[in-house]
Amino acid sequence: MTNIYFIRHGKTEWNLEGRYQGANGDSPLLEQSYIEIQQLIKALKSIKFDAIYSSPIKRAKDTANLINTGLNQNLDVILNDNLEEFHLGKMEGMKFTDVAVQYPEELDAFRNHPDKYDPKNINGETFQALLKRMVPTIKKIVDQNKIDANIIIVSHGAALGALIHDLLGVPLKDFRKQGGLSNTSTTILETQNGTEFELVKWNDTSYLDRIRDESDVV
Structure with missing residues (x-):
């Protein structure tokens, strides 16, 4: 059984400010995030990992390198x-509050109704396009590693939420029913064949020495 540890990057300045970062935006990890990543490492220390993959965006890459x-x-x-x-x-x-004023339909659909999300007006990426690039990548990673591998994937909140739900066979309209993923969280899926996936743990932050707040979740 292969276990995939999906980790969202540490909290950043823009996360704290309530801004969308996306693939073409970025901001530094908060000083507190370095402490929290060490807490995550402590929780993972007893596991022998076979590979670590990461988004190349700096906030994710920095998190992955620290891990x-x-x-x-x-x-x-x-x-x-x-x-x-x-x-x-x-x-x-943009701040979430400003997006709510300028692009209320896009914001509501992105957060609450993924099946109705149409980003043409904002020149954004659809859920379908994101899944088309991410899902085959995960299946290829599973295929390239040995059976019973433990694999770390460091990526981003909204992307990981969509990816994980799709791997679990959840309909697009229900992607947001469990809420979003927290910074420095771990979600674990297991698979025998890289085709069917089972949820082991969702959005775990039990190892962090603080209470989750709204700015942690995307």
Whole structure:
């Protein structure tokens, strides 16, 4: 059984400010995030990992490199463009409150009704396009690693939420029913064949020494 540990990057300045980052926006990890990533590493330390893959966007790459260094298991972080966050077009860098005023339909659909999300007006990426690049990437990663591998994937909140639900066979309209993923969270799926996936753990932050708040979740 292969276990995939999907990890959302550490919290950033824009996360704290309530801004959309997307694939073409970015901001530094908060100082607190370095402490929280060490707490995550401590929780993972007893597991022997076979590979670490990451989005190339700096906030994810920095998180992945810190995890890799902390685990000290002689692995290389493998960067893959297909693990990037949603391309959010005009919403990137904007505060959620401003998006709610300028693009209320897009915001509501993106957060609550993925099956109705049409990003043409904001020059963004559809859920279908995101899944077309991410799902085959995960299946290829499973196929390239040994049976019973433990694999870390470091990526982004909205992208990982969509990806994980699709791998579990959840209909698009229900992608948001469990809510979003927190910064520095771990969601674990297992698979025997890289085709069917089962949920082991969802959005785990039990190892973090703080209470989750609204700015943690995407």
